[in-house]
Amino acid sequence: MTQTLVEVAALTVDFPVGGADAYVRAVDGVSFTLEAGRALGIVGESGSGKSTVAAALLGLHRGTGARLSGTVRVGGTDVAAAAPAELRRLRGGTAAMVFQDPLSSLDPYLAIGDQIAEVHRIHSGASRRAARARAVEVLDRVGIADAVRRSRARPHEFSGGMRQRALIAMALACEPRLLIADEPTTALDVTVQAQILDLLHGLREERGLGLLLVTHDVGVAAESVDELLVMRDGSAVERGPVASVLAAPAEPYTRALLAAVPRLDGPRRTPDPAPAPASDGTTEPVVEAVGLRREFGRRGRRVAAVAGVSLAVRAGETLGIVGESGSGKSTLGRMLVGLVEPDSGQVRHGGVPATGITDGVQMVFQDPVSSLNPRRSIGESVADPLRAAGERDEAALRARVGELLERVGLEAGHYDRYPHEFSGGQRQRVGIARALAPRPRLIVCDEPVSALDVTTQAQVTALLAELQREFGIALVFIAHDLAVVRQVSDRVAVMRAGEIVEEGPVDEVYDRPAHPYTRRLLAAVPALDPGLAAERRTSRQEAFATA
Known part of the structure; x- marks a missing residue:
C-alpha cells in the first residue's frame, strides 16, 4: 500500500x-x-x-x-x-x-x-x-x-x-x-x-x-x-x-x-519589411562589431570573454544572442553599448567608429530592482536620460515621462511612485521606458525576461516587438532561454567560450542547426509533452553513459 x-x-x-x-x-x-x-x-x-x-x-x-x-x-x-x-x-x-x-x-x-x-x-x-x-x-x-x-x-x-x-x-x-x-x-x-x-x-x-x-x-x-x-x-x-x-x-x-509558455515550435516572429536601402543600394547597420576581443584576469591567467566576434544589426531587426553562462554574450552586449571597452577590434554605430557610451544607444538589464534607484521615484529614473541630454524644462520633462510610462502600459500618475511599489514585470516596463526616453536607434536587452513569469514574459516581449515596429529600433536580445529567443528574433547568434559558433536566420538555425553545440542546447530545452521529455532524458542518459 x-x-x-x-x-x-x-x-x-x-x-x-x-x-x-x-x-x-x-x-x-x-x-x-x-x-x-x-x-x-x-x-x-x-x-x-x-x-x-x-x-x-x-x-x-x-x-x-x-x-x-x-x-x-x-x-x-x-x-x-x-x-x-x-x-x-x-x-x-x-x-x-x-x-x-x-x-x-x-x-x-x-x-x-x-x-x-x-x-x-x-x-x-x-x-x-x-x-x-x-x-x-x-x-x-x-x-x-x-x-x-x-x-x-x-x-x-x-x-x-x-x-x-x-x-x-x-x-x-x-x-x-x-x-x-x-x-x-x-x-x-x-x-x-x-x-x-x-x-x-x-x-x-x-x-x-x-x-x-x-x-x-x-x-x-x-x-x-x-x-x-x-x-x-x-x-x-x-x-x-x-x-x-x-x-x-x-x-x-x-x-x-x-x-x-514560449515554445520552440510556437508562433514565429513575422519579419518586418526591410528598410529602404540607401542611395548606394546598401542598408547601413545601426551597430556593427568587427573582430571584438575582451580579456579579463591578471597577467598569465587572462581569459578571453569575447574572442574575435563580428556581427551587424540593422534598423527594425532583432538579433538574438544565446549561449550558456560564461559564453561571453553579456560582455559582448556591454561592448556594443560602450559600457565595456574592447581590447581589440571595433564597434561602429551608423558606420562611425565608437568609443565609450554613444548617443542613440540604450540597455535594458536583467534585474530592474538593481538598475533602479530605490530612493528615487520611477519618474525621476525615466527622466535621467532626458536630463543628461540637456532637457531642463520640468513641465516638459514630466509630460514626456508620462507619455513614456503610458506607452509601456503604465500610468502617467505613477511618476511619483517608487520601485518597491511595482511588480517585477512593471519594474521591467519602467526600465524599457527609461531606455526609450532618448529615442535610441539601438537597444541591447540583457536577459530582460529571465526572472519573470511566463505571462509577464509574453507581455514584455510583445511590448518590445510593438515598440520596435513603431520606432524602427534595432534590438539585440541576449538570453539563455532559446524558446523566447526564437519568438522574438529575426536572426540568432550562438556563442560558446567567447566565440560565435553559428549565426543565421532564426528558423534556419533552430530547424537545421549545423553546430553540435547548438544541437545540444536545443535538445536541453524543456518539452511540454511529458512523453517527449522522458525520451529526451533517456537520450541524455545514454549519451552520458557512452561519453
Whole structure:
C-alpha cells in the first residue's frame, strides 16, 4: 500500500501588513496529498502562493507573525502542533528543502564539504570524520567530480550548476523521504537545468524520494512531475496528472498560462519589411562589431570573454544572442553599448567608429530592482536620460515621462511612485521606458525576461516587438532561454567560450542547426509533452553513459 507522505487540508496563510490586525491572504484553502516516491509540481505566477505552501510544509512561517489554519502533515508529523525539537527532526531528517539561489543559502566563508558535514552531524550525531565522509559521498552522488578535493572548495569556486548540486547534496545528507525544491533551476542555463532535472528524477527512482517541485516554468514541471497543481491568487484552480493537465486543461487560467509558455515550435516572429536601402543600394547597420576581443584576469591567467566576434544589426531587426553562462554574450552586449571597452577590434554605430557610451544607444538589464534607484521615484529614473541630454524644462520633462510610462502600459500618475511599489514585470516596463526616453536607434536587452513569469514574459516581449515596429529600433536580445529567443528574433547568434559558433536566420538555425553545440542546447530545452521529455532524458542518459 502506498504511504501518504504529505497531507495538506484547507491550508490558509495570512501575512501581517501595515498596522495592527491588518493581514493579506497569501494562501486560501489549499488541499493536496503526495505519496512516497511520487512528484507533485506546484505552478503559478509570482504571488500565487506556491512558495508559501512549500514553506508551510517545514513550518517556516513560525515566528513571522503569519496566521495559519488548516492541517499540514509531513511524514505523519502535524507541523502546526510539533514541538521545536520535533520540528528540527522534521527539517532535514524527514523533509529537506532546496532553494532557488544557492549563493544565499551557502556560507561564503566555509568549504562546501564542511557545510554539508555540519548538517549531517546536527541531525545524526555522527563524528566529524563520519560526517566529512558522508559529505563526500553525497557530493559524489549528485555528480560533483573529484568529490574529495572539491569538498574543500568554497561556494565562489563552484559554478551556478555545481552550487545547486551542492545544495541538493546537503538536502540528501540525512536521507530525507521528501525533497522540496523551490524554483531550483530558474537561474540556470538550459543544459545545466536539464542536468539538475535528470538528477532529481534519478534520485526519485533510486531512493523512492517524494518530490514537491515549485516552479513558474511549466516546461520544467512537465519534465519532472507526475501530477500538477495550478495556483492563482492563493487558490488551487486545477489539479491532475501532468499529461492530462497539459494536454487538456480544464480551467481558463491554466489554458492562458500554457498559451503564454514560449515554445520552440510556437508562433514565429513575422519579419518586418526591410528598410529602404540607401542611395548606394546598401542598408547601413545601426551597430556593427568587427573582430571584438575582451580579456579579463591578471597577467598569465587572462581569459578571453569575447574572442574575435563580428556581427551587424540593422534598423527594425532583432538579433538574438544565446549561449550558456560564461559564453561571453553579456560582455559582448556591454561592448556594443560602450559600457565595456574592447581590447581589440571595433564597434561602429551608423558606420562611425565608437568609443565609450554613444548617443542613440540604450540597455535594458536583467534585474530592474538593481538598475533602479530605490530612493528615487520611477519618474525621476525615466527622466535621467532626458536630463543628461540637456532637457531642463520640468513641465516638459514630466509630460514626456508620462507619455513614456503610458506607452509601456503604465500610468502617467505613477511618476511619483517608487520601485518597491511595482511588480517585477512593471519594474521591467519602467526600465524599457527609461531606455526609450532618448529615442535610441539601438537597444541591447540583457536577459530582460529571465526572472519573470511566463505571462509577464509574453507581455514584455510583445511590448518590445510593438515598440520596435513603431520606432524602427534595432534590438539585440541576449538570453539563455532559446524558446523566447526564437519568438522574438529575426536572426540568432550562438556563442560558446567567447566565440560565435553559428549565426543565421532564426528558423534556419533552430530547424537545421549545423553546430553540435547548438544541437545540444536545443535538445536541453524543456518539452511540454511529458512523453517527449522522458525520451529526451533517456537520450541524455545514454549519451552520458557512452561519453
